[in-house]
Every structure is written in structure tokens, then in C-alpha cells.
Amino acid sequence: MPWAALDRADHLRHDPVALGALWAQSRVLLLDADGQALADAQRMPSTPRGEQLSEGPGGVGAATFLGLDPEGEAWFSLEAALTAFDAPQRIDLRSAATLWPAFPASVFAQARAVQHWRNRHRFCGVCGSPVAMQRGGWLGVCGGCGIEHYPRTDPAVIVAVGDGDRILLGRQSSWPERRWSVIAGFVEPGESLEQAVAREVAEETSLRVRSCHYLASQPWPFPSALMLGFIAQAEPDEPRVTEELEEARWFTVEEIRAAQARDDAAMDDGGPLLSPPISIARWLIEQWLARACATASSSGVR
Incomplete structure (x- = not known):
């Protein structure tokens, strides 16, 4: 899962003089208290220069240094309430991920995750x-x-489970109507990723995973997860859901192709809908489909 990203430039974080020198010509992503970014009338990112906001990044670490872009330009994020700057629109991260180019969307994801951590660690959890x-x-x-506190990321496994011919998808009652996706859940303390895959699939669908392997990851700052994508094989039994899922069932290659076409054509014929294209869930479904089609084609040649 390739993602455009800043050079985090860790060596600059401990140098307030260097950060102060970068501030004036830096780009600053402003976030409101709800984690929405300030945007222009077309809902594109509004990123004023640092010099338009204040004389420096602020006392007591008010601004967060995000890193350097490929041209060497510094990027910061800042709570909008700390400035007099305003913009006509506010946009949430999910919307920005579909509307913005990959680079500013990835900057927004980084800024939102750090903002969430900072807002929830204003006081020490020890004293x-x-x-x-x-x-x-x-x-x-x-x-x-x-004591020192650092930003945290919560690892979660997300897995496309197949039985050789079908893929297992589930849906939660809180999701949009007819939306289906792959199985996911957080890794527990003392647990390997493979153990987490097997446990989550068993907990949510009562199916036994026979094997799994890692494919790719995606940062998912809603608010602070890192999704670790797997593909797995399970016994071809009928799934039995618990309270975590409203329903789970097997889908054939033909059903997944139809759902893809439904999404590509923005067609609403009442059929199942897949995860949004921005998500690793959708990518995993497409990886499973490509492998299933390749296997079928190979079998047909023989």
C-alpha cells in the first residue's frame, strides 16, 4: 500500500532554533477542535505560511513539526483556535482522503493522529x-x-479470509446499508499478529484459520490505528456471528466482481457494496480476487 509521505526529519525535532528558522516559510495545516482541517471554498487544503500566523511555532510546543516535503519545505500543524486565520470550509479526514491528492491527505492523516494523542495527554497518567x-x-x-510520553499507535490486523473459492465478508449494524468488508480487530498484549488473525476470525465468525501471511499495512488515524493487512485460508464452514457482527457470509468471485462494477458505475441496484477504495480493506478484497482469478485461470489451462 504505497502512501505519499513527508520526510519526518527527526533530527530537527530537538532543535528549536532550526524549527524557528523554518517556520516563516513553512506550510501550516490548521485543524479545529474536532480534527477537521481548514479548507478553501473548493474544499481543498488551506495551508497558510507560518509568517501569516505568528512570529514562531509557539511556546510550549504549540505547533507540531510534521516534516519536510520533497522540495525541502517544512510542514507544521496547529490548532486553528490558536490563530486569527480562518477559511470558508472545514473538511474531515475521510472526505479529504477521497478529494485531496495523496500527499496533502497523508499530511492531514499524520497531523490528525498527533493532534488526537496530544489532546488526550495534556496531563500525566502517572501523577x-x-x-x-x-x-x-x-x-x-x-x-x-x-516521565516522558510519546505518541502511540494501536496495531490492528485486517484479513481477507478465503476458503479456496470464496471470500468471507461481514457487516456491522452501524455501517451503511448493504456495506460488507473483511474481518479486523486490535492486537492484544502478548499476542503475535498471526495469533491475532486467528483469534479475531474465530471470535467474529467462529471459523478456524488454517494459514495466513502478511501483505501490507495502512495507517488509519481514526483515531490512531495501524492496519496490518493479511490474507488467510480458513475451513469452508458456515460462519456464525457473535455480537461484534450483524452478519457474515461467503462471497463468490462473481459476486465480488459484480460489487466492484456496482461501485465503479455508482450504480444502486440494491446489491452488496464493498469497502471504500481508500481503505486497505478494499485493497485486500481486490488482492484476493486477483489471486482467485489467477488460480482459476491456471486450473483451466491444465
Whole structure:
């Protein structure tokens, strides 16, 4: 899963003088309290220069240094309420992921994830004292006990489960009507990724995974997950759902192709819908489909 990304430039985070020098000509992504980005009238990113906002990145780590783009231009993120700058639109991350080019969308994802962590770690979880941000906004230091706090990422497995001819998809009651997707869940303490795959599939569908292997990952800052994509083989039994899923069932190659065509044509004929194209869930479904078609073609040649 290729993603456009900034050079995080970790060596600059500990150098407030260098960050201050970059600020004036940097691009700044402004986020409101709900994590939405300020955007222009066309809902494209509104990224003022640092000099349009203030004389510097701010005291006590107000701005977060995100990194350098391929041209060497610095990028920061900042709470919009800390400035007098405004823009006509606000856009959430899911919408931006479908509307914006890959690079600014990835910057937004990074900024949103760090904002979520910072907003929930204003006070130390050990002693309750206020936490001050350092290293360009990537380190919180407790003013009481001195313990250091770093941004966290929650690993989650997401898996396309097949039985040789079909793929297993499930749906939650909170999803849009007729939406189906692959199985996913968070990795638990002391658990390997392979164990997490087998456990999640068993917990949600009562099916036994025979084998699995890793394919790719996708950062998923809703609010702070890293989705680790697998493909797996399971016993061809009928799934039995628990409270986590409303329904789960096997889909054939023909059904997945029809769902793809339905999505590509924006056609609403009442049939099943797949995960959005921006998600690793959809990519995993397409990987399974490509492999299933290749296997069928190979078998036909023989």
C-alpha cells in the first residue's frame, strides 16, 4: 500500500532554533477542535505560511513539526483556535482522503493522529501533573514526575479470509446499508499478529484459520490505528456471528466482481457494496480476487 509521505526529519525535532528558522516559510495545516482541517471554498487544503500566523511555532510546543516535503519545505500543524486565520470550509479526514491528492491527505492523516494523542495527554497518567510538549510536539514531559510520553499507535490486523473459492465478508449494524468488508480487530498484549488473525476470525465468525501471511499495512488515524493487512485460508464452514457482527457470509468471485462494477458505475441496484477504495480493506478484497482469478485461470489451462 504505497502512501505519499513527508520526510519526518527527526533530527530537527530537538532543535528549536532550526524549527524557528523554518517556520516563516513553512506550510501550516490548521485543524479545529474536532480534527477537521481548514479548507478553501473548493474544499481543498488551506495551508497558510507560518509568517501569516505568528512570529514562531509557539511556546510550549504549540505547533507540531510534521516534516519536510520533497522540495525541502517544512510542514507544521496547529490548532486553528490558536490563530486569527480562518477559511470558508472545514473538511474531515475521510472526505479529504477521497478529494485531496495523496500527499496533502497523508499530511492531514499524520497531523490528525498527533493532534488526537496530544489532546488526550495534556496531563500525566502517572501523577496527574500537566504535560509540556517538546521535540517539535512529539514528546510530552510531565512537569511533576518527569516521565516522558510519546505518541502511540494501536496495531490492528485486517484479513481477507478465503476458503479456496470464496471470500468471507461481514457487516456491522452501524455501517451503511448493504456495506460488507473483511474481518479486523486490535492486537492484544502478548499476542503475535498471526495469533491475532486467528483469534479475531474465530471470535467474529467462529471459523478456524488454517494459514495466513502478511501483505501490507495502512495507517488509519481514526483515531490512531495501524492496519496490518493479511490474507488467510480458513475451513469452508458456515460462519456464525457473535455480537461484534450483524452478519457474515461467503462471497463468490462473481459476486465480488459484480460489487466492484456496482461501485465503479455508482450504480444502486440494491446489491452488496464493498469497502471504500481508500481503505486497505478494499485493497485486500481486490488482492484476493486477483489471486482467485489467477488460480482459476491456471486450473483451466491444465
